Amino acid sequence: MATAIKPRIKLDRKEVKAGDIVEVKALVQHIMETGQRKDPQGNTIPRKILNKFTCTVAGRQVFEADFEPAISANPYIQFKFKATVSGPVVLTWTDDDGSTIVGEETITVS
């Protein structure tokens, strides 16, 4: 893809105490083509979706989701994690073609 897609990520708090629950909301632009639709010529439009989403905090996985074509275009995801250590919060979406969209935020645990 010519222009890199920049996901929109929002953490409800970035400076937290250890053990606090942080809520993450993320939205990424993607067509999420289901592979069910047909073009005007009657040819099936090939499937192209983001099939995997992972979130790591300071290198440790906290949440993962497998997406199917039933996930809407421009997929939105909201989840929570328990803050234990400061570090980068890395969100990764994996496309059917193997490419990835990566977004990053940082949390500080005091």
Added chain:
Amino acid sequence: MKNVSRRQVLGASAGVLAAAGLGLPFSPVLAANDSGDLIKAFTGGKQPADGKVKLDLPEIAENGNTVPMTVSVDSPMTEQSYVSEVLVVSDGNPRGGMVTFRFTPLSGAAEANTRVRLATTQTVTAIAKMNDGALYMTTKQVKVTIGGCGG
């Protein structure tokens, strides 16, 4: 679907109606897609218990292309006891699988929200698997005004 005769369709729907009327327990075999197989693969044939899982979907979805859905599971989410996986399937979409969430003790809360496509009025099922293998299930019927998943 073109080579399915009208008679077969009517017969199949009559079967569904009969099962519903008799109040038979949930039978994934009757679903129109592969959701029954997905549930079987996920549960390993065990019957999930009711409760613990909460599936938040609107009663009526005007636009099936983007329906907000929240899944939450009642769990302490500690190293000893946490929700490891939640499978969400649809019985009315062309494909049964919708999404699988995987949690860890670091998730803090077993709760996730996303937006899904619903092709038609149908029942959505969420099954949660705990780290000790226990299974919990819930279902929710959604009426869809305009279906998603494209033409």
